[in-house]
Amino acid sequence: MRKYTPKDNVQKKSYYTDRFWVAPRVPTLEVEAGSHFESVVDTISNAVTIKEAGVQIGQLRIVINATDNFKALQILRDECGYAMCSELSAVDYLAQDGEFEVFYQMLNLNEAKRVRIVCRIKEGEAVESIVPLFKSANFAEREMFDMFGIKANNHPFMKRILMPDDWEGHPLLKTYPLQGDEFASWYEVDKIFGKEYRDVVGPENRDPASVERYDSQRFSRVGYEVPFGAELEEGKEEESPIEYSKTFMVDYTTGTTTLKKRK
């Protein structure tokens, strides 16, 4: 029977699994009373509901509802001094929960503190664009759309950014294979010659190290040197016996050396 491979996550997986092994967790600390992060949590919780808040590796992580993202970030910027949105992107949890996790990495330059706002959306849902608050989200949200297909509502220019405009599929989804899908493998052929040319061109060989054994125009490897462009047929190549180095046999009793070829 063929080995079962899950279709919802085609990324590389560890071939070795220990079912008794429990992965340790990065400690999530409570927000300390009286700290800067506590005031942030308090300010945000006045306006939007906070599902979860904790400090992970020195940075506050706040989980909110996806519909509140604009409001929460506005409060963070205006009332808590988080003037920069240094990064935003998503994590694909479609296989596990049917959801994306969208995170916004915020920076307060006066306090040198960082907060990560995290929200979850279902597949096909969109988030509200935060470009009116932070212009850095302009490119970042486009990249999120390009890579995951998550749209940002009211974005000024929601278009693919890294992949070509006419690309199909979103490369960072877990369902998207590393080597690209069927569309990706024919993209250049389709674009330059048209789809009907697929039969003429044939599937692209993406292995740069591959060598055709009998193609004497491209470094044939039949075991001996052949002139460029020579006709080679499969199974008709010369026998190339293995050559051994010449060995001097020394007869220590007489002190003479004889040249013998090994069989």
Next chain:
Amino acid sequence: MQVTNKLTPFFENLNFERDDNTMVINFGPQHPSAHGQLRLVLELEGELVKKAYPDIGYLHRGIEKMAENMTYNEFLPTTDRLDYIASTSNNYAYALSVERLIGLEVPRRAKVIRTMLLELNRIISHLFFVATHALDVGAMSVFLYAFREREFAMDLMEDYCGARLTHSAVRIGGVPLDLPKNWLTDLSKFCTKVNYELEHTYEALLTENRIWKMRLEDVGVLSAEEALSWGCSGVMIRGSGIKYDIRKEEPYELYGELDFDVPISDKCDSYGRYSLYMEEMRQSVRILRQLIPMYDKTEPKLMAHAPQYISAPKEEIMTQNYALMQHFVLVTQGMRPPVGEVYAPTESPKGELGFYIKSEGEPYAYRLKCRAPSFFHTGLLQEILVGTYIADVVTIIGTTNIVFGEVDR
């Protein structure tokens, strides 16, 4: 929708209205001043830029996707290919975020070496900036002189790790090699040389140069609010008068112990940023000089001791059975960091470089996001270029110091 064929290629549906006297030109993707594969679509009225649209993705290699299909140690050499002008800063940013995820403490000698390499890379990158920026603006000779010193710096890197561009000189948990003999002597010689050349060559050629000033002053003016909103970092934000250097504010490695200044400029223009680059090189030399005596006071240990994550030193692997077994597991399966997420910002020569890593306890990162400073600086181009003249476009692209390995990833 236009009909596309081979002769009239598909012109992406940009929403540019063509009035009677505007012209749309493609700046790049193969323009020598675009510092890589930047296609900048400019709508011009005469020589005035009315609209600018940076089109990126010509160097997209899917590095974040590759990270999900590689073990943590396998991925490290790939980070070289992000900001290929200063690879060690990428290696370091990645190693730092994995170390923070695991909770590793790196030995002090490794810290000294790492900080040295980071600052050396900063000088390499800044020299490259000065060289190419001057070349773009029209000063050819600076390019030749700056590349000469850059070669010396790359020779130092080559002495240390054997590579000139793609170093992979920082590993998760420390550094792989100790410094070679006489490296510190060469480094201090290099420091003297750079300091001398900074004053007598580059600044002598550029700083008071009338043409240089005319081309750079009041060009690419970026206010502090705009810089914050566009997510600028590094020199771009310090050039707008905001004093934020991650080395100072959120210190990592030995930066907390070192004595250095963070230069800022409130001129907000390209000239201010140029002078910051010059000053930062001086500060890097200052840091390097402080680090040289620190090296001798450290223990010779180079890699952190964490058998679950990091292989033991070679001698132990060759002599002790258990170390060999652990090494075998780490090489064949890869390390499994704890479940959780981390974002570790570092001050790379270009700005804030950080890796967001989401780990699910597997040997492969569940999600890795590279926060590249150049990506956000490229986004800024669509606003900062509007209202400038086409001759200044080159200056402004140069002053943002973008590298396309990092923009497209």
